Amino acid sequence: MDFRGRDIISIKDFSKREINYILNYAKKMISYAKGERCIETLKGKVLSSLFFEPSTRTRLSFESAMNRLGGSVIGFADPTATSQKKGESLADTIRMADAYSDVIVIRHPQEGAARLAAEFSDVPVLNAGDGAGRHPTQCLLDLFTILTEKKKIEKQKVVLLGDLKYGRTVHSLAYALSLYGAELTFVSPETLKMPKEVVNECRELGVEPSSTSNLEKAIKDADALYVTRIQKERFPDAEEYNRVVGTYKIDNDLLKNASEKLIVMHPLPRVTEINPEVDRTPHALYFKQAFNGVPVRMALLSLVTGRKL
Amino acid sequence: MKELKIPLIKSGTVIDHIAAGNAVKVLRILGIPKTHSFTVSVAMNVKSRLGKKDIVKVENREIDPHEVDKIALIAPKATINIIRNYEVAEKHKVELPDEIVGIARCSNPTCVSNHNEPVESRFTVISKDPPRIKCYYCEREPEDIAEHII
Numbered sequence: 001m002d003f004r005g006r007d008i009i010s011i012k013d014f015s016k017r018e019i020n021y022i023l024n025y026a027k028k029m030i031s032y033a034k035g036e037r038c039i040e041t042l043k044g045k046v047l048s049s050l051f052f053e054p055s056t057r058t059r060l061s062f063e064s065a066m067n068r069l070g071g072s073v074i075g076f077a078d079p080t081a082t083s084q085k086k087g088e089s090l091a092d093t094i095r096m097a098d099a100y101s102d103v104i105v106i107r108h109p110q111e112g113a114a115r116l117a118a119e120f121s122d123v124p125v126l127n128a129g130d131g132a133g134r135h136p137t138q139c140l141l142d143l144f145t146i147l148t149e150k151k152k153i154e155k156q157k158v159v160l161l162g163d164l165k166y167g168r169t170v171h172s173l174a175y176a177l178s179l180y181g182a183e184l185t186f187v188s189p190e191t192l193k194m195p196k197e198v199v200n201e202c203r204e205l206g207v208e209p210s211s212t213s214n215l216e217k218a219i220k221d222a223d224a225l226y227v228t229r230i231q232k233e234r235f236p237d238a239e240e241y242n243r244v245v246g247t248y249k250i251d252n253d254l255l256k257n258a259s260e261k262l263i264v265m266h267p268l269p270r271v272t273e274i275n276p277e278v279d280r281t282p283h284a285l286y287f288k289q290a291f292n293g294v295p296v297r298m299a300l301l302s303l304v305t306g307r308k309l
Numbered sequence: 310m311k312e313l314k315i316p317l318i319k320s321g322t323v324i325d326h327i328a329a330g331n332a333v334k335v336l337r338i339l340g341i342p343k344t345h346s347f348t349v350s351v352a353m354n355v356k357s358r359l360g361k362k363d364i365v366k367v368e369n370r371e372i373d374p375h376e377v378d379k380i381a382l383i384a385p386k387a388t389i390n391i392i393r394n395y396e397v398a399e400k401h402k403v404e405l406p407d408e409i410v411g412i413a414r415c416s417n418p419t420c421v422s423n424h425n426e427p428v429e430s431r432f433t434v435i436s437k438d439p440p441r442i443k444c445y446y447c448e449r450e451p452e453d454i455a456e457h458i459i
Contacts, residue, residue, distance in 0.1 A: 010448070079369075087425075089419065089425055089426050089427060090424075090426055091426050091427050091428070102367065109419070109420050110419055110420065110421040111417060111420050111421065111446070111447035111448075112378060112415075112420050112421040112446025112447035112448075113421045113447070115421075115445065115446045115447075116422070116426060116428060116446055118360075119428070130421075130447075131419050131447075131452060132419070133447055133448070134448075137354070197450070290340045
């Protein structure tokens with residue numbers, strides 16, 4: 001399968017077969033991602049890391065992935081230090097990154113920014129999150145985490161919890177899990193329910209998600225619980241945020257009733273939604289999930305630059 | 310003898326089979342009355358074989374294909390009749406192309422196409438009748454297309 005020159009903008013641009021290929025290829029990257037072995041597959045290649053919005057995991061794991069593959073990274077994590085401050089358009093910034101590097105990673109607050117970037121760039125563009133829009137590499141690492149922990153994604157019982165309205169990761173994930181025929185349960189405050197379009201997409205793929213506000217019951221025989229933060233920055237109204245923050249909390253007391261096999265995932269950062277006491281239980285998978293960003297992003301960088309292991 | 314509700318025109322365009330109640334939206338798309346001084350006749354809720362419909366007649370002006378695309382967004386069943394010397398010189402149904410560019414603005418205020426970038430708005434047509442479009446950039450589907458036509 002040839003991904004050379006391909007942009008990674010939305011998970012919907014990929015077939016299930018292509019996703020499987022990426023996930024299986026990412027497995028080969030694990031030992032390199034851990035630093036147990038060294039490679040120089042991308043030696044001489046340069047990554048432009050353009051972060052117009054704050055990020056810890058996505059940016060660091062992309063940069064780690066490029067370095068682990070022997071490539072190098074240029075870019076910024078604070079757009080106030082760039083010509084954007086002088087009013088330069090995103091299109092022109094992308095033209096520059098295109099001239100200076102072999103692959104571009106972009107996070108931007110405006111929805112559709114990565115799609116626009118791909119229009120102005122000849123080198124592949126990887127979307128690292130565009131506003132409340134898409135975040136395909138997060139989705140791939142979430143699928144990778146389920147695959148490596150559960151050995152398969154098909155038919156898994158997955159509970160998506162928290163901000164299902166504004167949370168960009170859960171929209172892509174619900175779609176992607178539906179490709180695999182997963183059993184989906186949505187748990188959220190009434191005002192943060194999964195948008196109708198996303199539910200319809202799941203239905204079109206043959207999955208009928210259920211919705212409930214009873215978390216305890218939902219996780220009783222679930223395989224995975226995917227928790228999201230109620231994101232203050234996405235709320236148009238501070239009052240609405242204050243009404244719903246802290247509605248659900250994951251702690252050891254709640255997990256007493258959960259299935260033993262339940263894994264708890266979170267795209268991080270977490271604030272108060274998962275009590276740190278859960279970190280020490282076998283349910284806690286979120287830090288490993290964050291690590292998985294490295295092999296998955298290594299796989300993508302290797303595939304789109306056409307330099308495979 | 311049937312009474313003629315709208316007079317015949319010598320030359321211009323007759324837009325027929327507009328879904329009842331949508332004639333005003335079609336006029337807005339054509340920039341009437343703001344930008345033109347042509348005589349325009351509008352008939353609303355006209356009885357026809359297929360139920361009620363609206364008709365718009367614009368004298369001395371033949372509408373161009375770009376405008377036809379816009380009309381298809383509002384009135385997917387409309388027919389365009391070009392009249393020359395009281396005769397129908399051309400007649401065709403409107404048809405939405407698979408992609409529409411520069412015709413409607415994205416309804417999402419945080420979409421990159423609504424900011425200072427050198428691109429035109431761009432939509433993928435997901436359904437021609439009823440018309441449904443999705444922003445190429447942010448994938449948002451506007452609820453009321455007419456509201457966002459440029």
